[in-house]
Amino acid sequence: MSLPTDTPHPEQTGPDADPGNMQGGSSARQTGRPRRTMGFAAQELRLISALVVLLSIGLFLALPFVLSIGSVVFLPLVAAIVLTIVLSPLADRLAMFGIPNYLASFAALLAFLGILALALTAVLSPAVSMLDEVPAMIARIGEHFSHLQGSLAWLTRLNEQIAGIVGGQQNDQVVLAGPTVLQQLALATPSVVLEVLLTFLMAFFMIEARVRLRRRLLLERQHFGASLKAARVMRAVQDRVAAYILTVGLINLGVGLIVAFGAWALGLGAPVMWGGLAALLNFLPYIGPLTMIALLTLFGLGTADSPVVGLIPAAAYLGLHTVESNLVTPAILGARFTMNPVLILLALSYFSWIWGVTGALLSVPILLTITALVDHLGRPNLVGFIFGEPLFSTDVLELGEAD
Known part of the structure; x- marks a missing residue:
């Protein structure tokens, strides 16, 4: 008995086979093969990404030891790069007036050094003259604490009773004398001077070479897309960092002026010093304002007749910093620098x-x-x-x- 002619055998592959079935099978094989290829590619991409993450974590953990050991080389280099990013827009503006490139670069660096010298002079000169008053301020702070300790005498007696109940052994300790502050400064001065000179020399040469660097990044790329991306990255980095430093510098200048006026109104000595110190320390997020509050607290307690009056300068600065950091700075900087x-x-x-x-x-x-x-x-x-x-x-x- 022969099979019906209208039901072809599923294994039939001869010339009478259904072309639709053959096309369906080939299309299934063609779609299955790219899926397997894409699956292998996804696994390979994830493996490479995992290796990149592990290498990045290892570099993040190992980099501090390399940078700290070679700080004489790496610290001036990083500082020079930051100065180059900040001062390049000023050098470009000066070059637009027809000033030669090397003179524009030197003028931009000289303007930065002038501003830095004025700020340090405004802070350091009164601070050095105020060092003679430090013993009297320490004695005044000791008097305030003695009065406070007298009002809390019951707490001291309770502590002595607890120490007597618990008991303790006193161990003789040998304290090795270390180098004095003057000796440490004498040893550190040559290294600091060398790093400062290297920083400003490298910053000058980097600022002067900025035009050649831009031309090289733009013209020596093989593809136009790479050149365009390099130009955008350079412009974004320069604009963001320079605009941030300039904006924060103006905000800190305003903070310094307000602090100087407040110090004069409260009768503190050297109000220009307190204003300059507040402006400089405000460049350090969180740590700078805390340091300023601590200094104002110590100086206020060391010069005021009562602890309440001595805490007024620190409390006033805390209120100013709260308004500046939560209202003024976010409103001026906006989401771009958040x-x-x-x-x-x-x-x-x-x-x-x-x-x-x-x-x-x-x-x-x-x-x-x-x-x-x-x-x-x-x-x-x-x-x-x-x-x-x-x-x-x-x-x-x-x-x-x-x-």
């Missing part, structure tokens, strides 16, 4: 650990530079990457499928 406070504190502690006070001053400009670069080159999605998402918002595989 940064996560956790990132600011992390950068502050990270670079302070590496380079001390200089690192703390450079932490916010470095963070702004890194933020501008990340915004243009791609912001990594670290939290989403842990839960299986791509490391970057623009997936390479999706771009391939769109093409």
Whole structure:
């Protein structure tokens, strides 16, 4: 018995086979093959992304030791780069008036040095003359604390009774005498002078070479898209950091003027010094205002007749800083310069650990530079990457499928 002619055999592959079935099978194989290829590519991309994350974490942990050991080289280099970013717009403005490039670069650097010298002179000169009053202020603070201790005598007696009940052993300790402050300054002065000279020399040559650097980045790229991206990154970094420093500098100048006027109104000595100190310390987020409050508290308690009156300057500055940091600065800077406070504190502690006070001053400009670069080159999605998402918002595989 033969099979019906209208039901072809499923295994039939001869010339009488149904062309529709053959086309369906080939299309299924063609669609299955790209899916497997895209799956392997996704796994490979995720593996590479994981390696990049691990290498970045390792670099983040190892970099402080390298930078701290080689601070004589790396600190002037980073400071010169920040100065170049900040002073390049001023050099460009001067060059627009027909001034030669090297003279414009030198004039921009000289203007910065002049402003810095005036600020330090306004702060250091009265501070040095005020050093003679430090013993009297310490004695006055001791009197305030003795009166406070007398009013809390019952707490002292309770502490002595608890210490007598618990008991304790006194161990003789040997204290090794370390170098004095003058000896430490004498040892650190040559290194500081060398780093300052290297910083300003490198900053001058970098500012003077800015035009050649821009031309090289724009013209020596093989693709127009790469040249355009390099130009945008350079302009974004320069505009963001320079605008931030200029805006914050003007805000801090206003804070300094208000503090100087308030110090004069409250009868504090050297009001210009307090205003300049408030303006300079306000460049350090969180740490600078806290330092200013501590200094005003100590000086107020050391010069006032009562602790309540002595705390008035610190309380007035705290109110001014609250208004400035929560109302004035956010309204002027806007969302463009808004940064996560956790990132600011992390950068502050990270670079302070590496380079001390200089690192703390450079932490916010470095963070702004890194933020501008990340915004243009791609912001990594670290939290989403842990839960299986791509490391970057623009997936390479999706771009391939769109093409």
